[in-house]
Amino acid sequence: MAEAIDPILWFRRASPYIYLHRQKTFVLCLDDQAMSSDNVSNVLRDITLLHSLGVRIILVHGSCALDNTSPRDSKTVDSKRDDIKAWVSEVGGETHQLIAELSANAHHSSPFYSDLVACTGNFIRAQPLGVMNGEDQGPLGKTRKVNTSAISALLDDDMLVIVPPIGYSLTGETFVLDCKALAGQVAEALSADKLIYFLPTHGVQDESSQRVSELPKAQAIASLSKSHPGVTSGIDALLTSDLDAQSRRCHLVSHTHDGALLEELFTLTGSGTIITPGAALIRTATLNDIDAIRALVAPLEQSGALIPRSIDAIEKHLEDYIVLDLEGAIIGCGALHAFEDTAEIASLATHPGHRDQDYGERILSALLHKAAQKALPTVFVLTTQTEHWFLERGFMRSDQTALPLSKRATYDDRRNSKVLVRQL
């Protein structure tokens, strides 16, 4: 957050997110690269802050064992076994280093909150990878079961749970696990609300090196499969097509940029890439979408929920419209009509067959994001039947005096719409 802002305003802007994240379960994965970043102490301090705000945190960390050379490149199973002894003690050292840093940071983030308890344990039952392409993988293993009841009990006791990338078999052997895939498996087993991976960049970048703020799962997997295979397996594990999974999200956040985690979770514009379960993509409307937008809004205009807007009016202000495209079908839309120092949220609608899946929320977020990019201080909405939906999303009741003059002149007293305003 480079911009200098009023702390009171900042706190008010962050408060809906504080409320939203409280008592939610987040799995965070710090791989070897993130652990050796110069910024790791700041990341850990921010994780401690999240914990103090009531987020249930599981921290999965990784060591170089799978990412780099040893023990995968070792020639013999025996040498792999020798490697694992050294590696397990290295991971143990890293776990204890994390506990030490989290203990210190709990104190630094707030003088009133210094009793964070971080704990670890044998939460992961593992099995060997076995022989692959004729080569015995020795101590390399895969997750068989996550002890969710033990982890949940610790989270219920307000502890921060650290899961090292080690699993134990029923035969008493120790296995090395891929920390990124493990984070996904832990998140899936606990039905976590968020799975957060730390990368050297601000999430996914497009061809012109611009940050992509949101990606549907299929596109994220396609773009990360070569560079970050462990991350894609985690995304795939958590973001399933189950209805219950529709509100879950994965985030890709920078571990090199101080404050990136807080910026991603507590600001409208975020700092990384958020990955959503559905294939639905929000994009700017094109001429080809006008018929689909009309088809969506026409019944709502007839019922009085939306103010009628002609095809000509939509075409004239087409760049104001965004659509929610589900594999070619337009299942939602919304518009942001800018005035001098505010903007109107209008024509926000989702198809009745796709309601209650957070699509309305996503369209609203995209419109708010658009307004924030234009540096507008507020947005307003005129609504007859969805007052509470907007109030629950940070809008405040207001009246016609809050409208720009040109909008006030066209206010229809017969519709008697409620005027709601949201600070950005």
Ligand SMILES: CC(C)(COP(=O)(O)OP(=O)(O)OC[C@H]1O[C@@H](n2cnc3c(N)ncnc32)[C@H](O)[C@@H]1OP(=O)(O)O)[C@@H](O)C(=O)NCCC(=O)NCCS
């Ligand atoms: C309002 C609207 C966009 C919400 O779409 P959606 O895709 O269902 O939105 P979400 O999935 O993000 O939100 C669903 C939640 O909002 C609640 N909700 C839906 N309509 C609501 C309303 N009119 N008032 C209050 N809450 C409402 C649902 O019960 C659900 O609550 P839950 O999460 O506690 O179960 C959709 O109902 C719609 O198209 N309405 C008609 C058009 C309209 O009035 N637009 C606003 C004027 S611009």
